Amino acid sequence: MKQDQLLIAIKNLKTYxxxxxxxxxxxxxxxxxxxxxxxxxxxxxxxxxxxxxxRSILRIVPRPGxxxxxxxxxxRRLHDNGxxxxxxxxLTKLDPTGPEMRNIRGAEIALVPQEPMASLSxxxxxxxxxxxxxxxxxxxGKEEARVKAIEMLDRAGFPQPKQRIDSYPHQLSGGLRQRAxxxxxxxxxxxxxxxxxxxxxLDVTTEAQILRLMRSLQHDLGMAIMFITHNLGVVAQxxxxxxxxxxxxxVEEAPVDDIFHNPKHPYTQALLRSIPRLGQKTKERRQxxxxxxxxxxxxxxPRGCAFHPRCTQRIRxxxxxxxxxWLEVEPGHKVRCVLYG
Amino acid sequence: MLVYIARRVLLMIPxxxxxxxxxxxxxxLPPGDFxxxxxxxxxxxxxxIEQEAIDNLRERYGLGQPxxxxxxxxxxxxxxxxxxGQSMEWQKPVKDLIGERILLTVVLSLVSLLVSWFIAIxxxxxxxxxxxxxLDYVMSIISFIGVGVPGFLLALIIMYFAQTRLNLNVGxxxxxxxxxAPWSVERVIDMLKHLxxxxxxxxxxxxxxxxRTTRANLLDELNKPYVELARAKGLSEWKLIxxxxxxxxxxxxxxxxxxxxxxxxxxxxxxxxVLSLQTTGPMQLRALTSxxxxxxxxxxxxxxxxxxxxxxxxxxxxxxxxxxxxLEK
Numbered sequence: 001m002k003q004d005q006l007l008i009a010i011k012n013l014k015t016y017x018x019x020x021x022x023x024x025x026x027x028x029x030x031x032x033x034x035x036x037x038x039x040x041x042x043x044x045x046x047x048x049x050x051x052x053x054x055r056s057i058l059r060i061v062p063r064p065g066x067x068x069x070x071x072x073x074x075x076r077r078l079h080d081n082g083x084x085x086x087x088x089x090x091l092t093k094l095d096p097t098g099p100e101m102r103n104i105r106g107a108e109i110a111l112v113p114q115e116p117m118a119s120l121s122x123x124x125x126x127x128x129x130x131x132x133x134x135x136x137x138x139x140x141g142k143e144e145a146r147v148k149a150i151e152m153l154d155r156a157g158f159p160q161p162k163q164r165i166d167s168y169p170h171q172l173s174g175g176l177r178q179r180a181x182x183x184x185x186x187x188x189x190x191x192x193x194x195x196x197x198x199x200x201x202l203d204v205t206t207e208a209q210i211l212r213l214m215r216s217l218q219h220d221l222g223m224a225i226m227f228i229t230h231n232l233g234v235v236a237q238x239x240x241x242x243x244x245x246x247x248x249x250x251v252e253e254a255p256v257d258d259i260f261h262n263p264k265h266p267y268t269q270a271l272l273r274s275i276p277r278l279g280q281k282t283k284e285r286r287q288x289x290x291x292x293x294x295x296x297x298x299x300x301x302p303r304g305c306a307f308h309p310r311c312t313q314r315i316r317x318x319x320x321x322x323x324x325x326w327l328e329v330e331p332g333h334k335v336r337c338v339l340y341g
Numbered sequence: 342m343l344v345y346i347a348r349r350v351l352l353m354i355p356x357x358x359x360x361x362x363x364x365x366x367x368x369x370l371p372p373g374d375f376x377x378x379x380x381x382x383x384x385x386x387x388x389x390i391e392q393e394a395i396d397n398l399r400e401r402y403g404l405g406q407p408x409x410x411x412x413x414x415x416x417x418x419x420x421x422x423x424x425x426g427q428s429m430e431w432q433k434p435v436k437d438l439i440g441e442r443i444l445l446t447v448v449l450s451l452v453s454l455l456v457s458w459f460i461a462i463x464x465x466x467x468x469x470x471x472x473x474x475x476l477d478y479v480m481s482i483i484s485f486i487g488v489g490v491p492g493f494l495l496a497l498i499i500m501y502f503a504q505t506r507l508n509l510n511v512g513x514x515x516x517x518x519x520x521x522a523p524w525s526v527e528r529v530i531d532m533l534k535h536l537x538x539x540x541x542x543x544x545x546x547x548x549x550x551x552x553r554t555t556r557a558n559l560l561d562e563l564n565k566p567y568v569e570l571a572r573a574k575g576l577s578e579w580k581l582i583x584x585x586x587x588x589x590x591x592x593x594x595x596x597x598x599x600x601x602x603x604x605x606x607x608x609x610x611x612x613x614x615v616l617s618l619q620t621t622g623p624m625q626l627r628a629l630t631s632x633x634x635x636x637x638x639x640x641x642x643x644x645x646x647x648x649x650x651x652x653x654x655x656x657x658x659x660x661x662x663x664x665x666x667x668l669e670k
Binding site (some may be wrong): 058060062073097103104105107110111113114115118119120121122123124125132133137167168170181184198279 | 359564566569571572577588662664
């Protein structure tokens with residue numbers, strides 16, 4: 001890919017939470033790139049650092065969390081001159097509540113959160129909340145913002161947006177709320193949309209609709225999507241590239257086909273074995289596997305490879321002693337494991 | 342919304358009717374009546390009062406009759422003629438007696454309520470958004486002291502210092518020459534000069550409680566996902582805090598307006614006694630102890646009606662600020 005297509009480059013990102021009980025290294029050296037128009041899936045079990053990655057990019061890591069090291073370079077395309085000039089901004093250097101960061105947040109990088117019900121204020125109409133985002137980043141008046149909001153709701157497949165823009169969240173179904181939140185996220189045409197498990201709270205039918213909607217909107221608007229999920233089925237459907245996280249680190253990164261057909265890391269392999277497949281049982285007659293054990297206590301990270309206590313292929317004396325190297329096994333397919341060293 | 346309000350107003354009528362019966366019966370419950378204690382008082386002072394005169398008085402107030410007759414006499418007077426009856430102790434119509442006092446009390450209580458909200462809400466918001474900062478600790482300590490110190494004690498302390506150090510005349514709501522004067526600009530100015538001490542004392546308690554309430558409620562709201570999404574939109578901290586979580590954290594203030602309304606009249610009795618304010622609290626207390634039944638009954642009735650109205654106002658306010666309540670079927 002051409003260098004000017006780079007949107008975000010994350011280098012050695014470390015976000016720690018300083019709690020009374022100790023320090024939680026939520027992100028412990030994360031590196032990956034997001035390209036313009038790319039859909040990148042971030043997968044992993046609960047607590048692996050997926051959401052913290054999203055919040056670090058947006059600079060809304062809640063207290064007592066803090067980015068302690070690393071860079072997040074945002075390549076901002078300056079729209080006003082036709083030359084397509086690109087400005088490099090290190091987001092970690094900006095004041096999280098300052099005007100520069102706030103101009104990027106919501107306008108260039110938008111969030112579609114996990115729970116559409118809880119993510120909308122119960123005492124404001126969805127129209128109010130969408131117009132607010134539009135007026136914040138575009139120089140438009142109330143009337144025009146409302147027109148844009150209705151247009152965006154319409155694009156998000158929200159039925160009768162003109163009549164229902166003044167609804168309160170509790171008057172809408174889960175799917176409609178999520179459409180409203182998506183409309184809000186897309187209202188300022190961001191170059192990156194971070195979708196943090198956007199369909200977890202929805203039933204499967206609605207989930208399928210929302211996913212289809214996001215794909216078609218991405219096709220129309222040309223933004224990149226960082227798709228955070230623990231659902232590998234969704235990844236297969238949505239993403240071009242996948243990043244697999246475990247305990248605050250990336251353990252494997254590859255195009256989506258390689259992840260599913262040629263997974264390298266034992267953790268990725270275990271994750272894939274734990275998905276039920278139609279027809280599988282009758283053919284192979286085996287039980288659905290789950291990954292042995294649970295994610296270790298976040299305060300005490302295992303020595304060596306963090307996954308070794310649960311790994312079926314661990315090498316005693318190696319995996320529990322040395323940091324596994326970050327290897328490129330095939331072009332575009334990287335893995336953090338000693339097995340491929 | 343209108344249907345909701347109308348239904349609530351209709352429901353108020355039987356409630357108030359019931360309350361008026363209960364308050365009237367409650368006044369009648371202690372043995373004896375005002376005449377008994379009145380005559381006894383006169384006799385101890387050596388004066389002799391003829392039985393005939395006593396009977397006349399009893400007849401006039403309907404004291405010899407059954408309770409329900411007395412009740413009907415009393416309540417029909419209020420409803421039909423706006424006649425609240427005669428205070429036996431003051432020998433004056435109840436209406437004249439409490440009219441001005443109620444006005445003064447409402448002014449005093451309303452001012453202190455508003456003052457305490459205006460101070461408490463910003464401080465509470467600051468405390469919550471800067472949780473565990475030094476200023477938060479300082480505010481918490483001050484507000485705990487404010488909650489803990491009883492108002493009358495504070496009144497005594499402030500009175501002492503105002504009198505001895507500042508040479509201020511602090512008792513009452515008016516200077517001597519204005520107490521019985523008709524209303525005039527000078528009288529209002531004189532009242533304002535006296536008003537600040539009771540307002541300060543009443544506001545301290547209200548403010549302290551208000552800070553704690555605001556802080557606790559806001560802390561609950563601050564980590565909700567809707568706040569995070571508002572932040573992710575790029576809103577400034579100041580704007581998003583005041584627009585979203587504060588709005589929801591203030592609900593308890595609206596829902597307690599109902600009780601505040603009644604305590605506007607009866608509240609601060611102790612402080613009023615200490616500061617000898619011409620408010621309704623001390624008079625109500627006196628009327629109850631001396632079995633001045635029309636006066637006491639009027640107070641009880643006004644308070645109950647205010648509570649009922651206050652609850653209605655609370656509900657309407659809540660429905661107004663919170664669409665989840667408004668739109669419930």
